[in-house]
Amino acid sequence: MDQALAVAPPAAPPGTARILLAADGLNVSFPVGPGHRLVAVEDVSFTLGEGETLGIVGESGCGKSTVAKCLAGLLRPGSGTVSLQGVALPARRSHQQHRAVQLVFQGPYSSLNPRLSVRSVLRELLLFHGLARGDAVEGRCRELMALVGLPEGALDGYPSSFSGGQRQRIAIARALAVEPKVLVADEPISALDVSVQAAILDLFADLRDRLAIGTVLISHNLAAVRHVCDRAAVMYLGRIVEIGRKDEIFADPRHPYTRALLAAAPRLRPGPDRVRARLKGEPPSMTERPTGCPFHPRCPRAEAVCGAQLPELLPAPGGSSRLAACHFRDEKT
Ligand SMILES: Nc1ncnc2c1ncn2[C@@H]1O[C@H](COP(=O)(O)OP(=O)(O)O)[C@@H](O)[C@H]1O
Ligand code: SF4
Numbered sequence: 305m306d307q308a309l310a311v312a313p314p315a316a317p318p319g320t321a322r323i324l325l326a327a328d329g330l331n332v333s334f335p336v337g338p339g340h341r342l343v344a345v346e347d348v349s350f351t352l353g354e355g356e357t358l359g360i361v362g363e364s365g366c367g368k369s370t371v372a373k374c375l376a377g378l379l380r381p382g383s384g385t386v387s388l389q390g391v392a393l394p395a396r397r398s399h400q401q402h403r404a405v406q407l408v409f410q411g412p413y414s415s416l417n418p419r420l421s422v423r424s425v426l427r428e429l430l431l432f433h434g435l436a437r438g439d440a441v442e443g444r445c446r447e448l449m450a451l452v453g454l455p456e457g458a459l460d461g462y463p464s465s466f467s468g469g470q471r472q473r474i475a476i477a478r479a480l481a482v483e484p485k486v487l488v489a490d491e492p493i494s495a496l497d498v499s500v501q502a503a504i505l506d507l508f509a510d511l512r513d514r515l516a517i518g519t520v521l522i523s524h525n526l527a528a529v530r531h532v533c534d535r536a537a538v539m540y541l542g543r544i545v546e547i548g549r550k551d552e553i554f555a556d557p558r559h560p561y562t563r564a565l566l567a568a569a570p571r572l573r574p575g576p577d578r579v580r581a582r583l584k585g586e587p588p589s590m591t592e593r594p595t596g597c598p599f600h601p602r603c604p605r606a607e608a609v610c611g612a613q614l615p616e617l618l619p620a621p622g623g624s625s626r627l628a629a630c631h632f633r634d635e636k637t
């Protein structure tokens with residue numbers, strides 16, 4: 305019996321699920337000219353429970369895709385580990401470990417080979433990984449189409465014959481073909497027409513409910529995360545500034561940056577310009593990070609301590625499971 309496609313019981317309530325994936329103290333920097341490094345990701349830690357969807361949000365350039373690549377094993381962090389079911393993944397992952405964490409990219413067109421039919425792509429994967437044989441291959445291909453909401457006839461199509469939304473479904477089917485434990489979806493709707501964005505988000509919610517997999521859904525769009533995630537992490541300049549259950553974060557944000565994002569994103573697809581309108585100035589350059597709290601040059605709440613002391617990611621008071629990196633995280637709005 306195919307484990308990944310077996311219909312699983314509904315996901316456990318957020319926070320109670322067993323830990324499937326964990327990022328622990330990830331740091332990534334890139335060399336940018338002699339003697340200079342750009343810190344893309346700094347001290348990023350989080351967990352993902354079984355059957356859980358974690359959203360990662362933040363403005364463009366804050367390090368989301370770099371985190372995604374570390375999770376999927378495409379980029380080795382300078383320090384820190386990614387663990388799957390309690391086992392730290394080595395720098396060189398085995399085939400099985402690669403299969404376990406699958407990345408779904410933003411632009412499904414560029415990641416699909418235009419010369420191969422959907423059936424050929426899926427068959428190749430299934431045979432290469434020894435996941436199906438003989439007649440079972442066709443059955444599995446059909447099963448995958450059903451899972452992503454496409455008709456069986458789509459198996460005969462080539463990438464150019466599909467719409468953007470359909471191509472994203474095919475990209476998801478391809479990721480699911482190798483029976484992953486975790487899907488990492490990096491901006492899965494941002495290249496799509498607004499009319500199909502919600503349907504693709506609903507597909508992720510459906511997969512979470514039907515399969516025993518966890519999902520990390522990365523988006524610059526807070527409304528997308530609100531639509532589908534159980535928990536959310538907010539990133540700013542390479543760091544997580546707030547993380548917790550979605551209802552806590554959206555109803556009672558404790559970090560001024562989260563508040564600004566929320567104020568700018570009342571519905572799907574607000575666009576980054578509206579975020580800027582609510583905040584002073586642009587995000588600082590990643591190569592010249594502010595001292596103290598990285599958000600202090602733009603923060604409406606900043607005080608002298610903020611420029612001097614980096615706030616740690618600590619529990620917000622009130623018994624919530626949420627963490628916030630702000631000296632004034634106990635203040636309610
Ligand atoms: N290979 C690279 N070399 C140099 N800088 C990079 C590289 N990849 C990403 N960066 C930089 O790291 C920062 C984070 O990038 P990224 O993770 O793509 O952010 P996001 O996905 O949130 O937009 C950005 O400043 C980006 O320019
Ligand atoms: S620590 Fe200070 S600058 Fe940073 S978010 Fe909190 S109030 Fe703003």
Ligand SMILES: [Mg+2]
Nearest residue numbers: 368369370491
């Ligand atoms: Mg990105």
